[in-house]
Amino acid sequence: MNHRGELVYYNLVTAHIVAGVVFLVVGLGAGFLYSLQFLNSYPLGGVEFFSPGRIRMLHTNAIAYGWLVNGLLAGIYWAVPRITGYPVLSRTLGWVIFFVLQILVLLTAGGILRGYAQAIEWGETPLFVDPFITLGLILIALNFIPPILRASRDAPMYVSLWYFTGALVWVILVYIMGNFVPQYYVPGAAGAAIVGNFIHDLVGLLVTPLGWGLMYFFVPVILKRPIWSHSLSLMGFWGLAFFYPMQGLHHYMWSPVPMYVQYSAVVATIAIEIVVTTVLANFFLTLRGCGDFLRNNYPIRWFYTGMVFYWITCLQCAIQVTLTVQKVIHFTDWVVGHAHLVMFGVFSFWLMGIIVELWPRLTRREWYSNTLHGWAYWLNTIGLTVMFLALTMAGLVQGFLWWGLNPFMDSVRFSIPFWFVRTLSGGMIIAGVVLFVLNMYLSLQTETTGEGRTLRAQTTAG
Amino acid sequence: MRGKKKEWITFIMGTWVVFGVAFCGITFVYKVYEIVNTVPRGEMMGFAVIQVVTYLLVAMGFFFLFLWSFLRGDFSDLEASKYRILEMEERISEMERRGV
Amino acid sequence: MDAKTDILIERFGFVFIVAGVGFFILGFIFQMLGPVLFLGNIPIRSVEEIAHEVPWQFRDLAEEYPEEFKRAFGSPTPETYAEALRLGRDIYIREGCWHCHSQYVRPVANEPLRYGPVSTASEYQNELQLPQLFGTRRVGPDLIREAGVHSNDWHIAHFYDPPSVEPGSIMPGYPWFYDEDGRPKKEALSIVTFVQWLGSWERR
Numbered sequence: 149m150n151h152r153g154e155l156v157y158y159n160l161v162t163a164h165i166v167a168g169v170v171f172l173v174v175g176l177g178a179g180f181l182y183s184l185q186f187l188n189s190y191p192l193g194g195v196e197f198f199s200p201g202r203i204r205m206l207h208t209n210a211i212a213y214g215w216l217v218n219g220l221l222a223g224i225y226w227a228v229p230r231i232t233g234y235p236v237l238s239r240t241l242g243w244v245i246f247f248v249l250q251i252l253v254l255l256t257a258g259g260i261l262r263g264y265a266q267a268i269e270w271g272e273t274p275l276f277v278d279p280f281i282t283l284g285l286i287l288i289a290l291n292f293i294p295p296i297l298r299a300s301r302d303a304p305m306y307v308s309l310w311y312f313t314g315a316l317v318w319v320i321l322v323y324i325m326g327n328f329v330p331q332y333y334v335p336g337a338a339g340a341a342i343v344g345n346f347i348h349d350l351v352g353l354l355v356t357p358l359g360w361g362l363m364y365f366f367v368p369v370i371l372k373r374p375i376w377s378h379s380l381s382l383m384g385f386w387g388l389a390f391f392y393p394m395q396g397l398h399h400y401m402w403s404p405v406p407m408y409v410q411y412s413a414v415v416a417t418i419a420i421e422i423v424v425t426t427v428l429a430n431f432f433l434t435l436r437g438c439g440d441f442l443r444n445n446y447p448i449r450w451f452y453t454g455m456v457f458y459w460i461t462c463l464q465c466a467i468q469v470t471l472t473v474q475k476v477i478h479f480t481d482w483v484v485g486h487a488h489l490v491m492f493g494v495f496s497f498w499l500m501g502i503i504v505e506l507w508p509r510l511t512r513r514e515w516y517s518n519t520l521h522g523w524a525y526w527l528n529t530i531g532l533t534v535m536f537l538a539l540t541m542a543g544l545v546q547g548f549l550w551w552g553l554n555p556f557m558d559s560v561r562f563s564i565p566f567w568f569v570r571t572l573s574g575g576m577i578i579a580g581v582v583l584f585v586l587n588m589y590l591s592l593q594t595e596t597t598g599e600g601r602t603l604r605a606q607t608t609a610g
Numbered sequence: 611m612r613g614k615k616k617e618w619i620t621f622i623m624g625t626w627v628v629f630g631v632a633f634c635g636i637t638f639v640y641k642v643y644e645i646v647n648t649v650p651r652g653e654m655m656g657f658a659v660i661q662v663v664t665y666l667l668v669a670m671g672f673f674f675l676f677l678w679s680f681l682r683g684d685f686s687d688l689e690a691s692k693y694r695i696l697e698m699e700e701r702i703s704e705m706e707r708r709g710v
Numbered sequence: 711m712d713a714k715t716d717i718l719i720e721r722f723g724f725v726f727i728v729a730g731v732g733f734f735i736l737g738f739i740f741q742m743l744g745p746v747l748f749l750g751n752i753p754i755r756s757v758e759e760i761a762h763e764v765p766w767q768f769r770d771l772a773e774e775y776p777e778e779f780k781r782a783f784g785s786p787t788p789e790t791y792a793e794a795l796r797l798g799r800d801i802y803i804r805e806g807c808w809h810c811h812s813q814y815v816r817p818v819a820n821e822p823l824r825y826g827p828v829s830t831a832s833e834y835q836n837e838l839q840l841p842q843l844f845g846t847r848r849v850g851p852d853l854i855r856e857a858g859v860h861s862n863d864w865h866i867a868h869f870y871d872p873p874s875v876e877p878g879s880i881m882p883g884y885p886w887f888y889d890e891d892g893r894p895k896k897e898a899l900s901i902v903t904f905v906q907w908l909g910s911w912e913r914r
Contacts, residue, residue, distance in 0.1 A: 156702075230695075231695050304682075304685075305679075307691075368692065368695065379688040389672040390672050393665060394668075416665075419634070422634045422635070425627060425630040433623065
């Protein structure tokens with residue numbers, strides 16, 4: 149705590165939040181546009197740059213690199229100095245990373261629309277962008293590891309720091325592995341093994357640890373009570389570290405990749421469920437006795453809704469990973485529903501909760517409207533639940549139609565009602581997010597409260 | 611009354627965790643048994659071995675990191691750091707209040 | 711705790727962190743180099759090796775669309791066939807085809823009955839599967855046994871406007887593969903060639 153100057157670089161946090169929210173809106177818009185193709189009413193048909201196939205890649209990449217990475221960075225720029233007591237390595241480096249990240253996201257978007265996409269899921273970033281992303285990830289690690297190392301000399305590390313360190317180191321290795329090896333060296337089935345690992349590890353070794361690390365910081369701080377059991381939380385971290393690296397192959401079940409390898413992925417995936425159960429139990433035991441926060445405090449409400457979705461996702465994951473269930477649901481909309489539940493329902497919800505908490509403290513203003521908060525929350529929650537249910541049902545219908553040897557077009561025709569519901573629920577989600585962003589903007593227009601950054605978003609649900 | 615209710619909640623949560631762990635554990639053991647039964651023969655063997663060896667190596671890495679952290683004493687007073695961050699947050703908030 | 715144990719712990723602590731990081735890196739190297747080493751004896755076929763024999767679909771394209779074919783490729787030789795395959799695969803990636811069409815037949819869910827023989831690892835050991843195109847979703851059908859299922863004409867019409875030949879299809883059209891008169895450009899000929907190649911080894 150002996151330092152001069154600012155501890156948290158507030159402007160960096162604000163900048164990352166703003167950039168992230170912009171890309172969130174863009175990404176959701178792209179997803180909505182793409183879903184219209186499934187109803188045969190795509191408005192930009194026949195235009196090369198806005199071909200639905202390219203818009204789909206824009207959707208996933210804007211969300212992954214534009215929104216999630218920006219949002220998570222904002223979170224750790226806030227959390228790391230506050231946990232460790234030391235500022236990050238350099239403010240200048242922070243701004244360099246910020247601008248490089250935005251430029252890379254824009255280059256990726258442009259490259260994909262222009263036709264330079266790479267055929268690796270979640271890594272469609274054009275080949276000429278990949279080396280710079282690797283460099284950027286190294287810079288991010290360079291900025292955050294020093295305060296963590298310094299803190300680790302003072303006292304045993306808090307679980308969040310373990311998560312952050314893990315994520316920042318792993319993601320570099322995972323990114324290089326997933327983007328370059330299958331592109332240049334390893335074709336076919338062996339390449340698929342690596343790509344499968346990449347797809348899942350980008351979720352599991354970047355987004356998940358950073359997300360949980362932030363939760364382990366924000367939930368105790370807002371509740372003003374420590375996490376129920378720190379040892380249990382460490383078990384969660386070490387469990388993740390032991391079991392996650394091998395999970396990835398469950399993306400290619402019943403594929404030409406040898407069954408032996410597929411079985412190992414099933415084992416690792418089911419093993420991680422034990423870990424998830426401990427983590428979830430830990431958080432819900434922390435909340436014990438102060439359930440009022442769910443009603444009165446928006447950040448906590450977003451966080452715990454996300455956790456419930458996380459639990460559903462993981463339960464679903466343990467079931468769908470088995471080879472029996474895979475027979476039906478592989479390649480269907482079930483998987484799409486699963487992906488939306490985890491990427492939007494969990495991590496985006498958490499990030500929005502963090503924004504609800506931080507935005508007033510960063511801008512020194514009160515939230516403009518709590519009613520808008522309520523609308524944003526319920527539109528998102530209901531929209532996502534409806535989308536998840538519709539896609540899951542669609543997946544079962546498709547899977548059984550294929551198994552039943554119906555003509556292939558049946559699976560398209562019978563899915564259209566589900567896809568219609570999916571587009572509607574997507575509209576609800578977009579409406580919710582737009583209201584959220586509007587609220588952010590309108591708060592900026594109000595007078596500063598002069599109360600400073602310690603202000604809590606102690607909101608009352610509308 | 612309130613004490614009773616708390617006990618019940620603990621009991622239900624405990625049962626839930628125990629059943630969850632037991633269920634996952636049994637499934638896990640069963641899947642390990644299945645793996646052992648499916649070791650492929652012939653030319654596919656090398657391909658399978660590579661994945662598993664990689665996994666074991668990575669897991670070993672984490673195991674040693676875990677041991678390192680254990681020997682460093684991270685596990686001697688496990689619950690201390692969770693109170694530490696709350697104190698730290700209090701101090702930083704206080705600082706910010708003064709700074710404004 | 712006495713000083714002796716302290717030193718012991720310190721020394722072992724150092725060994726363990728080095729071992730920890732070391733094994734992580736070793737595992738990573740293994741993951742990268744391992745497949746190359748272990749699969750070294752299964753040769754990776756280059757596009758030229760695949761293309762040494764020109765299939766009838768490619769010659770048929772040259773007969774059906776002589777002018778366009780001449781402008782795009784010249785004549786149907788192994789070299790031009792290889793060129794068409796490469797470009798076709800690039801288009802397949804560029805347009806994100808692999809997000810809606812998978813490329814492997816599973817041994818379950820009656821898929822061998824619907825699509826054809828179950829896929830094996832050796833089928834994918836070639837340059838066109840760098841990176842692999844297994845796919846992630848089947849909005850449209852699997853394509854790894856697509857060769858010869860439909861005629862060239864069907865494909866040319868289908869890429870221009872899918873619902874015209876497959877009523878109810880939700881696949882988008884790709885009119886920029888065609889010139890103003892609706893005649894196929896090089897892109898259309900290449901993507902048809904590529905799709906007609908997928909699984910051609912099983913049709914012999």
